[in-house]
Amino acid sequence: xxxxxxxxxxxxxxxxxxxxxxxxxxxxxxxxxxxxxxxxxxxxxxxxxxxxxxxxxxxxxxxxxxxxxxxxxxxxxxxxxxxxxxxxxxxxxxxxxxxxxxxxxxxxxxx
Numbered sequence: 001x002x003x004x005x006x007x008x009x010x011x012x013x014x015x016x017x018x019x020x021x022x023x024x025x026x027x028x029x030x031x032x033x034x035x036x037x038x039x040x041x042x043x044x045x046x047x048x049x050x051x052x053x054x055x056x057x058x059x060x061x062x063x064x065x066x067x068x069x070x071x072x073x074x075x076x077x078x079x080x081x082x083x084x085x086x087x088x089x090x091x092x093x094x095x096x097x098x099x100x101x102x103x104x105x106x107x108x109x110x111x
Contacts, residue, residue, distance in 0.1 A: 003104060004083050006062040007091055008032035011040055013056050023047050028088070030062065044069075045085040052088075059091035063100050 008030040015027045028043040043062055054060070064085040070077055087103065089096040 001108065002065045003108065004062070004064050004066055005101075005104070006030055006032060006041060006043070006064075006083060008041065008060065010054055010056050010058050010060060014052070014054055016051055024051075026051065028060070028062075028085075030060065030083075042080065042082040043085050043088070044082050045088055048088070052090075054090070061089055061091050061097050061100060063087045063104050 011029040011031045017025045017027070019025055024047055026045040026048050028045065030041045030043055032039050032041060043064070045064075062083060062085050064083045064087075066081065067084045068079050068081045070079045072078075087100045089100055091097060
């Protein structure tokens with residue numbers, strides 16, 4: 001099963017784009033810190049229920065899946081590995097984080 005929980009800090013301000021399909025894409029860049037160092041993780045959140053007013057430096061928690069997306073670029077077909085978010089919330093909002101974790105546990109139990 002492909003389940004990701006990511007906690008980190010926004011490295012840059014989120015970017016909202018309207019896609020040709022009619023969907024909205026909120027792009028996030030999340031920096032995580034571990035004993036081995038830091039990692040920047042790209043996160044794609046399609047059709048967020050509301051557009052948060054977050055800025056770089058905000059701590060967030062992401063629940064989603066790792067996916068590799070293919071697209072046409074200037075030099076042909078390219079790919080990008082990213083986390084596609086199901087839910088995202090601020091890390092300081094403990095009740096929302098607990099709800100997010102509970103949804104994921106329920107989904108794991110159902111499979």
